[in-house]
Amino acid sequence: MKKLRVVFILLSLLITVTFISGWAAATPHTSLKSAVAAAKEHNLPILIKLGTKWCKECKEFEEAVVNVPEIGQAVNDNVVLCILDAEEGPGAKVAKHFTTRNYPSFILINSDQEAIARWIGFGCQDCFVKELISALDDPITITERVKRFQNNPTEDDAGRLGRFRHNEGMFAEAVAYYRRAQEINPASDTHYEMNIFGAMSYGNYFQIFSVDQLIVQADIILNAPWRGDKELLKVAFSMFKAAKRAKDMTLVLPYLKVAVEETAKSPDDGVLNKRAKLMPEYTLYISKDIKQALAFKKENQPQGWLEDANQLNNFAWWCFENEINLQEAEKLARKAITLAKPGREKGNILDTLAEIRYALGDASDAYKYVQMALSEDPDHEYFQKQLIRFKEITSAR
Known part of the structure; x- marks a missing residue:
């Protein structure tokens, strides 16, 4: 049967x-x-x-x-x-x-x-x-x-x-x-x-x-005779996320370099599209060209992203995480807030703006925007933790 x-x-x-x-x-x-x-x-x-x-x-x-x-x-x-x-x-x-x-x-x-x-x-x-x-x-x-x-x-x-x-x-x-x-x-x-x-x-x-366990497994794949372009890209993307969590971007560099450089001549459009998404990070961390990294990042944004609250927020957060282009990131985050739906969506963008303002040296502004984020989504545990964090920072100054 x-x-x-x-x-x-x-x-x-x-x-x-x-x-x-x-x-x-x-x-x-x-x-x-x-x-x-x-x-x-x-x-x-x-x-x-x-x-x-x-x-x-x-x-x-x-x-x-x-x-x-x-x-x-x-x-x-x-x-x-x-x-x-x-x-x-x-x-x-x-x-x-x-x-x-x-x-x-x-x-x-x-x-x-x-x-x-x-x-x-x-x-x-x-x-x-x-x-x-x-x-x-x-x-x-x-x-x-x-x-x-x-x-x-x-x-x-x-x-x-x-x-x-x-x-x-x-x-x-x-x-x-x-x-x-x-x-x-x-x-x-x-x-x-x-x-x-x-x-x-x-x-x-x-x-x-642990990251060390993940590195061992990533190296096994890089040295495997069957690994191809798709495997290299998957390893690079995953190791990039792990490196961000570990707050040590040097962990991803060997995998990022191999993935981008060995897939450059791939005949597969899907592979090339995924490779393009790694180019901002490759240019930023391997080539160390901030201007070109920003250009690649903007090229990879979806059509209409400048009028989309979530896409604007994603770009602003990327700038914050990489500690570059913070003035434009702040401008785009503020625009995203005007486009966002009330509630968690707007709260997430307000939190992004808070982090950017703090990175620019204004902790009191950061505290204000986290308060606004929490008012949009009072039950959000992360916003509650952020409020405590920035309250402690401002009180210590």
Whole structure:
């Protein structure tokens, strides 16, 4: 039965657009309760999509389900779709239950609400379809898979359990499963070293893995015979984030240099686009050309960014973090405040302005703007900590 189901899924995805031009998308459920009822009625699993109003990929997925027949049919023929807001209403409880941190998060469950599989992101439509097909290929619960693995360890189960724990935020457990998969099949086509590095990168953010551990894993990838342009860029981006957290940008320099210089002649437009996003940092930290770094940063900004509150804020924060161009950063942050929606969005920009004013030597101004940020979002713990921080600074002067 399992093989017949997989064949059916693959055939449904290969139907031509002409043949399915009359296909209409089913209305997704916005309540887990109604989704469970529908799943029991039709004997189908449930695909929960947890997202937010500000998540770009979340919107892209919802549009694709309606407008891209291959995506819509893959979903509607095989699962009951339930779309929930992870930050508001009942969806927030579901997100907490499944320890969801990144959006969109896709969680496949059965009608008893037991997890089967989960993955993150919708940056690649083909990747989404592959994830869905893979999950439906062997749709047992995670509890059942763990028991099966304990009795009969296989590379496939180890890899699936690693991915699930990875996306669940259980990074140490994910690394252990990835290493086990690697041990079971050292000749596997899956480069588990990349999976391990990805889990360790996220784990570093939560202080589960140290920077030193991450460096060891990054060096393994750089010296691997199979690593290519995409792997180099992934390592560079991840090490850049780790270096920022460690407040030691020298940590990223070897990876940044190799990634930018070795991908310069790539024939892959996707690789070149990602490389372009590293050029501001490469120019700033390797070439040490502030003017050119700013030029690259502005070139990489999305169209219309000068009228977008969040994009203006992102640019201003980048300037603050790198301690450059602070006067223009202040000007753009002030403009962003006038464009921002009341609440957390405006509060975040006010916090950026506070940091810039402090960097420019005005702690009292910084304190004032953090007060304003907290008034926009009184329950925001970070703003509360910022208020205490700047109050102590101003009181000491």
